[in-house]
Amino acid sequence: MADKIDLLSLSLAEIDRFLADLGLEGYRSSQIKRWIFKEGVTAFDQMSNLSKKTKSLLEKNSFLSRLKIEKILFSSDGAKKYIFQVDQENTIESVLIPDKSRLTLCISTQAGCSRGCKFCLTGKKGLSRNLTSSEIINQVLEVKRDIGKEIRISNLVIMGMGEPLDNFENVKKTVTIMLDREGFDFSSRRITLSTSGVIPGIKDLIESGLNINLAVSLNASSDKKRDVLMPVNRAFPLKELIVMIKNYPLKKRSRITFEYILLGGINDSLEDAENLVRLLKGIKAKINLLNFNPFPGSKFSLSSPGRVLEFQNFLMSKNLAVNLRKSRGIDILAACGQLGGKG
Structure with missing residues:
Protein backbone atom coordinates (compact mmCIF):
# COMPACT_ATOMS: atom_id res chain seq x y z
CA MET A 1 0.00 0.00 0.00
CA ALA A 2 2.89 2.36 0.76
CA ASP A 3 3.87 2.64 -2.93
CA LYS A 4 0.30 2.94 -4.16
CA ILE A 5 -1.41 6.28 -4.83
CA ASP A 6 -4.67 7.17 -3.12
CA LEU A 7 -6.81 8.44 -6.00
CA LEU A 8 -8.89 10.45 -3.54
CA SER A 9 -5.81 12.46 -2.57
CA ARG A 28 -11.33 5.59 -19.08
CA SER A 29 -10.38 8.42 -16.73
CA SER A 30 -13.90 9.88 -17.04
CA GLN A 31 -15.40 6.46 -16.33
CA ILE A 32 -13.23 5.93 -13.26
CA LYS A 33 -13.99 9.39 -11.86
CA ARG A 34 -17.69 8.70 -12.30
CA TRP A 35 -17.39 5.44 -10.37
CA ILE A 36 -15.53 7.20 -7.55
CA PHE A 37 -17.49 10.43 -7.11
CA LYS A 38 -20.95 9.69 -8.53
CA GLU A 39 -21.34 6.01 -7.69
CA GLY A 40 -19.22 6.02 -4.54
CA VAL A 41 -17.61 2.62 -5.13
CA THR A 42 -15.04 1.44 -2.59
CA ALA A 43 -13.05 -0.98 -4.76
CA PHE A 44 -11.92 -1.19 -8.37
CA ASP A 45 -13.62 -4.56 -8.93
CA GLN A 46 -16.97 -2.75 -8.52
CA MET A 47 -16.29 -0.75 -11.70
CA SER A 48 -18.28 -3.02 -13.97
CA ASN A 49 -17.46 -1.41 -17.33
CA LEU A 50 -13.69 -1.81 -16.88
CA SER A 51 -11.79 -4.83 -18.13
CA LYS A 52 -10.09 -7.24 -15.73
CA LYS A 53 -6.75 -6.00 -17.04
CA THR A 54 -7.62 -2.37 -16.25
CA LYS A 55 -8.92 -3.26 -12.80
CA SER A 56 -5.74 -5.21 -12.09
CA LEU A 57 -3.61 -2.27 -13.25
CA LEU A 58 -5.48 0.10 -10.94
CA GLU A 59 -5.25 -2.33 -8.03
CA LYS A 60 -1.51 -2.69 -8.50
CA ASN A 61 -0.79 1.05 -8.58
CA SER A 62 -3.50 2.80 -6.58
CA PHE A 63 -6.21 2.51 -3.94
CA LEU A 64 -9.36 4.26 -2.71
CA SER A 65 -9.06 5.45 0.88
CA ARG A 66 -11.98 5.40 3.30
CA LEU A 67 -12.89 6.87 6.67
CA LYS A 68 -13.88 4.57 9.48
CA ILE A 69 -17.26 5.45 10.98
CA GLU A 70 -16.81 5.09 14.73
CA LYS A 71 -20.40 5.95 15.58
CA ILE A 72 -23.58 7.47 14.16
CA LEU A 73 -25.79 9.45 16.54
CA PHE A 74 -29.43 10.30 15.86
CA SER A 75 -31.09 13.46 17.19
CA SER A 76 -34.76 13.64 18.10
CA ASP A 77 -35.10 16.50 15.59
CA GLY A 78 -33.86 14.41 12.66
CA ALA A 79 -30.22 15.55 12.57
CA LYS A 80 -27.60 12.83 12.31
CA LYS A 81 -24.01 13.05 13.54
CA TYR A 82 -21.22 10.94 12.06
CA ILE A 83 -18.09 10.42 14.14
CA PHE A 84 -15.13 9.37 11.98
CA GLN A 85 -11.81 8.00 13.16
CA VAL A 86 -9.07 9.62 11.09
CA ASP A 87 -6.09 8.18 12.96
CA GLN A 88 -5.31 6.53 16.29
CA GLU A 89 -5.47 9.84 18.17
CA ASN A 90 -8.17 11.80 16.38
CA THR A 91 -11.84 11.69 15.50
CA ILE A 92 -13.76 14.25 13.47
CA GLU A 93 -17.47 14.88 13.09
CA SER A 94 -19.91 15.63 10.27
CA VAL A 95 -23.60 16.46 10.63
CA LEU A 96 -26.45 15.70 8.25
CA ILE A 97 -29.37 18.11 8.65
CA PRO A 98 -32.74 17.51 6.97
CA ASP A 99 -34.93 20.59 6.54
CA LYS A 100 -38.11 20.51 4.45
CA SER A 101 -36.92 20.07 0.85
CA ARG A 102 -33.20 20.45 1.66
CA LEU A 103 -30.64 18.02 2.99
CA THR A 104 -27.51 19.77 4.24
CA LEU A 105 -24.22 18.14 5.14
CA CYS A 106 -21.84 20.00 7.46
CA ILE A 107 -18.24 18.81 7.11
CA SER A 108 -14.99 19.35 9.05
CA THR A 109 -11.62 20.55 7.75
CA GLN A 110 -9.39 20.09 10.81
CA ALA A 111 -9.07 17.73 13.75
CA GLY A 112 -9.67 20.37 16.39
CA CYS A 113 -9.10 24.10 15.87
CA SER A 114 -6.41 26.59 16.85
CA ARG A 115 -8.61 29.69 16.91
CA GLY A 116 -9.89 29.25 20.48
CA CYS A 117 -13.35 30.83 20.24
CA LYS A 118 -14.65 30.86 23.80
CA PHE A 119 -18.17 29.69 22.97
CA CYS A 120 -17.01 26.71 20.88
CA LEU A 121 -16.14 23.26 22.22
CA THR A 122 -13.90 22.46 19.23
CA GLY A 123 -11.84 25.58 19.91
CA LYS A 124 -11.41 24.68 23.56
CA LYS A 125 -9.82 21.39 22.55
CA GLY A 126 -7.12 23.00 20.40
CA LEU A 127 -5.74 21.87 17.05
CA SER A 128 -4.39 18.37 16.44
CA ARG A 129 -3.81 18.67 12.70
CA ASN A 130 -5.20 19.67 9.33
CA LEU A 131 -7.28 17.13 7.46
CA THR A 132 -6.04 15.97 4.08
CA SER A 133 -8.17 16.61 1.01
CA SER A 134 -9.05 12.91 0.91
CA GLU A 135 -10.25 13.02 4.54
CA ILE A 136 -12.50 15.97 3.73
CA ILE A 137 -13.86 14.33 0.56
CA ASN A 138 -14.37 11.00 2.30
CA GLN A 139 -16.78 12.59 4.78
CA VAL A 140 -19.11 13.29 1.86
CA LEU A 141 -18.59 9.86 0.29
CA GLU A 142 -19.20 7.94 3.52
CA VAL A 143 -22.38 9.87 4.28
CA LYS A 144 -23.64 9.36 0.72
CA ARG A 145 -23.04 5.62 1.05
CA ASP A 146 -24.88 5.54 4.36
CA ILE A 147 -28.01 7.33 3.15
CA GLY A 148 -28.09 5.66 -0.27
CA LYS A 149 -27.73 6.96 -3.83
CA GLU A 150 -31.45 7.68 -4.15
CA ILE A 151 -31.18 10.43 -1.48
CA ARG A 152 -29.41 13.58 -2.67
CA ILE A 153 -27.40 15.93 -0.48
CA SER A 154 -28.57 19.34 -1.69
CA ASN A 155 -26.31 21.68 0.29
CA LEU A 156 -22.78 21.45 1.61
CA VAL A 157 -21.58 23.69 4.45
CA ILE A 158 -17.93 23.81 5.44
CA MET A 159 -18.74 24.74 9.01
CA GLY A 160 -17.70 21.69 11.03
CA MET A 161 -14.59 21.25 13.16
CA GLY A 162 -11.75 23.62 12.34
CA GLU A 163 -11.09 26.92 10.56
CA PRO A 164 -11.30 26.07 6.83
CA LEU A 165 -9.07 28.95 5.78
CA ASP A 166 -6.26 27.66 8.01
CA ASN A 167 -6.23 24.58 5.76
CA PHE A 168 -6.85 26.43 2.54
CA GLU A 169 -4.93 24.37 -0.01
CA ASN A 170 -6.70 21.14 0.97
CA VAL A 171 -10.06 22.92 1.17
CA LYS A 172 -9.49 24.49 -2.24
CA LYS A 173 -8.65 21.10 -3.79
CA THR A 174 -11.74 19.58 -2.18
CA VAL A 175 -14.15 22.34 -3.23
CA THR A 176 -12.82 22.24 -6.80
CA ILE A 177 -13.78 18.54 -6.93
CA MET A 178 -17.13 19.31 -5.33
CA LEU A 179 -17.93 21.83 -8.06
CA ASP A 180 -16.64 19.95 -11.10
CA ARG A 181 -19.04 18.01 -13.32
CA GLU A 182 -16.69 15.03 -13.14
CA GLY A 183 -16.57 15.34 -9.36
CA PHE A 184 -19.65 15.82 -7.19
CA ASP A 185 -21.21 18.44 -9.49
CA PHE A 186 -22.48 20.77 -6.76
CA SER A 187 -23.60 24.26 -7.76
CA SER A 188 -21.45 27.01 -6.21
CA ARG A 189 -24.69 28.41 -4.80
CA ARG A 190 -25.07 25.21 -2.76
CA ILE A 191 -21.70 25.36 -1.01
CA THR A 192 -20.99 27.71 1.90
CA LEU A 193 -17.69 28.18 3.72
CA SER A 194 -17.69 29.66 7.21
CA THR A 195 -14.68 31.47 8.63
CA SER A 196 -13.86 33.09 11.95
CA GLY A 197 -12.45 36.00 9.98
CA VAL A 198 -8.97 35.01 8.77
CA ILE A 199 -8.27 37.91 6.41
CA PRO A 200 -5.40 36.35 4.39
CA GLY A 201 -7.55 33.25 3.90
CA ILE A 202 -10.49 35.31 2.64
CA LYS A 203 -8.09 36.97 0.20
CA GLY A 209 -12.20 32.11 -8.15
CA LEU A 210 -14.25 29.34 -6.50
CA ASN A 211 -17.08 31.85 -5.97
CA ILE A 212 -18.84 29.83 -3.27
CA ASN A 213 -20.97 31.40 -0.54
CA LEU A 214 -19.13 33.03 2.33
CA ALA A 215 -20.28 33.05 5.95
CA VAL A 216 -18.44 34.96 8.66
CA SER A 217 -18.72 33.96 12.30
CA LEU A 218 -19.02 37.44 13.81
CA ASN A 219 -20.61 37.15 17.28
CA ALA A 220 -19.70 40.67 18.44
CA SER A 221 -19.97 44.13 16.94
CA SER A 222 -17.02 45.75 18.73
CA ASP A 223 -13.35 44.85 18.86
CA LYS A 224 -13.40 45.01 22.66
CA LYS A 225 -15.91 42.18 22.96
CA ARG A 226 -14.75 40.21 19.92
CA ASP A 227 -11.14 40.22 21.16
CA VAL A 228 -12.34 38.32 24.23
CA LEU A 229 -14.80 35.97 22.55
CA MET A 230 -12.72 35.30 19.44
CA PRO A 231 -8.92 35.69 19.81
CA VAL A 232 -8.63 35.73 15.99
CA ASN A 233 -9.91 39.32 16.18
CA ARG A 234 -6.69 40.48 17.84
CA ALA A 235 -4.84 39.61 14.62
CA PHE A 236 -7.62 40.59 12.23
CA PRO A 237 -9.77 43.37 13.78
CA LEU A 238 -13.26 44.20 12.60
CA LYS A 239 -12.41 47.30 10.53
CA GLU A 240 -9.87 45.36 8.44
CA LEU A 241 -12.16 42.34 8.23
CA ILE A 242 -15.07 44.40 6.90
CA VAL A 243 -12.84 45.98 4.23
CA MET A 244 -11.82 42.53 2.99
CA ILE A 245 -15.41 41.25 3.07
CA LYS A 246 -16.54 44.15 0.90
CA ASN A 247 -14.17 42.82 -1.78
CA TYR A 248 -15.80 39.41 -1.84
CA PRO A 249 -17.51 38.76 -5.21
CA LEU A 250 -21.22 38.14 -4.91
CA LYS A 251 -23.46 36.39 -7.39
CA LYS A 252 -26.78 37.97 -8.31
CA ARG A 253 -29.21 37.86 -5.37
CA SER A 254 -26.44 36.56 -3.06
CA ARG A 255 -25.41 38.02 0.29
CA ILE A 256 -22.60 37.57 2.78
CA THR A 257 -23.90 35.63 5.76
CA PHE A 258 -22.92 36.86 9.21
CA GLU A 259 -23.38 34.34 12.01
CA TYR A 260 -24.11 35.83 15.40
CA ILE A 261 -24.39 33.58 18.46
CA LEU A 262 -26.31 35.34 21.22
CA LEU A 263 -24.72 34.97 24.66
CA GLY A 264 -26.86 36.06 27.60
CA GLY A 265 -25.66 39.37 29.05
CA ILE A 266 -22.56 39.42 26.83
CA ASN A 267 -23.41 40.44 23.26
CA ASP A 268 -27.22 40.61 23.16
CA SER A 269 -28.01 44.20 24.18
CA LEU A 270 -29.65 46.85 22.01
CA GLU A 271 -26.31 48.68 22.03
CA ASP A 272 -24.72 45.57 20.50
CA ALA A 273 -27.47 45.52 17.87
CA GLU A 274 -26.95 49.21 17.07
CA ASN A 275 -23.20 48.64 16.67
CA LEU A 276 -23.93 45.71 14.36
CA VAL A 277 -26.10 47.86 12.11
CA ARG A 278 -23.32 50.45 11.83
CA LEU A 279 -20.68 47.78 11.23
CA LEU A 280 -22.55 46.16 8.33
CA LYS A 281 -23.59 49.38 6.61
CA GLY A 282 -23.03 49.13 2.87
CA ILE A 283 -22.73 45.33 2.82
CA LYS A 284 -25.25 42.99 1.19
CA ALA A 285 -25.64 41.05 4.39
CA LYS A 286 -27.80 38.32 5.82
CA ILE A 287 -27.60 37.83 9.58
CA ASN A 288 -28.13 34.39 11.09
CA LEU A 289 -28.98 34.79 14.76
CA LEU A 290 -28.45 31.71 16.87
CA ASN A 291 -28.88 31.30 20.60
CA PHE A 292 -25.92 29.79 22.44
CA SER A 298 -19.18 26.08 29.08
CA LYS A 299 -19.49 29.27 31.13
CA PHE A 300 -21.99 31.15 28.98
CA SER A 301 -25.76 31.26 29.29
CA LEU A 302 -28.49 31.52 26.69
CA SER A 303 -30.01 34.84 25.79
CA SER A 304 -33.60 35.13 27.04
CA PRO A 305 -36.42 34.70 24.48
CA GLY A 306 -37.45 38.31 25.02
CA ARG A 307 -33.94 39.61 24.47
CA VAL A 308 -33.53 37.49 21.33
CA LEU A 309 -36.78 38.86 19.89
CA GLU A 310 -35.83 42.44 20.78
CA PHE A 311 -32.42 42.02 19.10
CA GLN A 312 -33.98 40.50 15.99
CA ASN A 313 -36.73 43.10 15.70
CA PHE A 314 -34.27 45.97 16.01
CA LEU A 315 -32.13 44.63 13.16
CA MET A 316 -35.21 44.08 11.01
CA SER A 317 -36.40 47.61 11.72
CA LYS A 318 -33.17 48.79 10.11
CA ASN A 319 -33.99 46.81 6.95
CA LEU A 320 -31.43 44.06 7.55
CA ALA A 321 -32.17 40.51 6.42
CA VAL A 322 -32.32 38.47 9.61
CA ASN A 323 -32.90 34.77 10.14
CA LEU A 324 -33.41 33.35 13.62
CA ARG A 325 -31.93 29.91 13.26
CA LYS A 326 -33.18 26.97 15.24
CA SER A 327 -30.32 24.82 16.46
CA ARG A 328 -30.38 21.22 15.29
CA GLY A 329 -28.89 18.20 17.01
CA ILE A 330 -28.40 19.78 20.45
CA ASP A 331 -29.22 16.50 22.22
CA ILE A 332 -26.31 14.71 20.47
CA LEU A 333 -23.83 17.63 20.68
CA ALA A 334 -24.16 18.22 16.95
CA ALA A 335 -25.21 21.87 16.97
CA CYS A 336 -23.06 24.91 16.18
CA GLY A 337 -20.19 25.14 18.67
CA GLN A 338 -20.73 21.65 20.09
CA LEU A 339 -18.66 19.49 17.73
CA GLY A 340 -15.89 17.50 19.35
CA GLY A 341 -18.00 16.50 22.34
CA LYS A 342 -18.96 13.23 20.63
CA GLY A 343 -22.30 12.82 22.47
Missing part, protein backbone atom coordinates in the same frame (compact mmCIF):
# COMPACT_ATOMS: atom_id res chain seq x y z
CA LEU A 10 -5.45 13.76 -6.13
CA SER A 11 -7.14 16.61 -7.95
CA LEU A 12 -9.20 15.66 -10.99
CA ALA A 13 -6.40 16.82 -13.29
CA GLU A 14 -3.90 14.78 -11.29
CA ILE A 15 -6.14 11.72 -11.64
CA ASP A 16 -6.14 12.25 -15.42
CA ARG A 17 -2.34 12.48 -15.53
CA PHE A 18 -1.85 9.49 -13.24
CA LEU A 19 -4.13 7.28 -15.32
CA ALA A 20 -2.57 8.50 -18.56
CA ASP A 21 0.85 7.54 -17.18
CA LEU A 22 -0.56 4.05 -16.60
CA GLY A 23 -1.42 3.96 -20.30
CA LEU A 24 -5.19 4.37 -19.94
CA GLU A 25 -7.22 6.30 -22.52
CA GLY A 26 -8.87 9.60 -21.61
CA TYR A 27 -12.39 8.18 -21.66
CA ASP A 204 -6.94 33.51 -0.95
CA LEU A 205 -10.56 32.45 -1.38
CA ILE A 206 -11.32 35.52 -3.50
CA GLU A 207 -8.27 34.91 -5.69
CA SER A 208 -9.12 31.21 -6.10
CA ASN A 293 -25.66 26.01 22.41
CA PRO A 294 -24.32 24.88 25.78
CA PHE A 295 -21.71 22.15 26.15
CA PRO A 296 -20.04 20.51 29.18
CA GLY A 297 -17.86 23.05 30.95
